[in-house]
Amino acid sequence: MAAKRMDLNRRTFLVLSGSSNPLGQSLALEFCKRLATGSLALILDENEQQLKQLEEYLQRELKPETIKVRMGKLDANHSNGADIMEQALKASEVQFERTIMIHNEGEAATKVLMEPQTTQEWKSYVQQQLYAPVALNQRWLHSKDLVQVQKLAVNVTSSLMIRPMIHVGLLCSCKRARDMFFRAMAAEESRNGVHVLSFKPGLLSTHQTQCDVNGNEINPEDLVASKQVLQLPRIQPLQATLKLINILEEISFVSGHDVDYYDTFVL
Template sequence: MAAKRMDLNKRTFLVLSGSSNPLGQSLAAEFCRRLATGSLALILDDDQEQLHELENHLKSELKTENVKIKTGKLDKTHSNGVQLMEQTLKDHFKDSKDNQRFERSIILHNEGQAATHVLLEPQSTEDWEAYVQQQLYAPVALNQMWLQSKYLEKVEKLAVNVTSSLMVRPLVHAGLLCSCKRARDMYFRAMAAEEYRYGVHVLSFSPGLMASHESQCDVNGNRITPADLVASKELLQLPRIQPRQATLKLINILEEISFVSGHDVDYYDTFVL
């Protein structure tokens, strides 16, 4: 597969899943800044209060008049994301005056609160199934709807899997999270190979060790620091990354550095922004 660059200033249908952590909020703001007039952004999360605050921020402070902002509250399992996307597209083309099709669609899979606040190691079968449904099955279902939507036929597509070069390794207190991340990474690799001929590009991006990863809680409320999870001193000595730094690095990879569909890119691969 050849290296690819993307000018983000296109009429775009953007989907961001997982906006309740600082990285998700930064992704929403910086991508919406760059999209062309006539774009539509659908922001999904299970935290209604965070969604409302982010929507107000995007509509007022950023003055993203080029982009129509829609939000959707995910249910506990995130299984309603498919219906939210389908209804948003249907309403858009029903209400659109010019009925002009999008030039590109981008779907960003972030993790929201699961990435920064809680370490989960559920003990019951039901808890394991619920976690896998939310972290693995729901993103796959959302992708399938996105790939097959009649409103996005013959539209160039980009899927970004926000992953972690750390969390795909075996870690204490994080077996379930690591397992889901590794499975998601393989799914996106396979998706890149299968969908490339249809104009679909896929990138897995590791945003680095976030400043917000200073400590976490396990299911019992115990505070756990990265040093408790990571044995490698080299990893712990890497510079902490702010959300906007990671977002601008991703945008720079897409627009300037270029990427190969299906490959993983880590923030620490290069410090050049």
């Protein structure tokens, strides 16, 4: 499969799912800054306060006549994301040239460390971290409002959380399953011109001390046995975002492949 480059300066319907962590906020601003006039950005998250703060921030930083930004509050299971997306599309009368779906993880990537104990807790976690992104992605792929529109899906995955570690067995499992879904989707949808990229942003400087289900504080470093991994430089959210944009616009990528921030330090 040939390598692909993308000029982001196109009239775009952008969907960013998971904006409550610093990486999500950086992705929202930097992608919106590069989209062409007439674009629409739909920002999804369950944290209403974070959504409001991000909306105010984007209003200050972006020119309102250039791009419209719409915020969508997800329910506890993230099961309403597809409906919010359809409503945003129906309210827009723009003929988009491209649509980009970015699946970020929100707070689970930097604050939440939980190994649920009950069956219901497990089901709820998997629904939020795996089933909901897949359902949103499938509605996006087959939306009648996006027929004949070039599509790019970006799965923000992890350099760390796909490794077997204590306390994060469920998160690691969901991460692995999500990665496989996007690989399979790249193969399945290549015939329809859909491009898929899984991007590992590196060990972010914003990873915080986390708590397990019993409230015990655990440093991310305590979860990793590999000294080689711990010696990798910590990455600022803006660095990771600019690296992703550079891969899309300059370096190029092969649909279905994983790209890790540490693969090259070229920015």
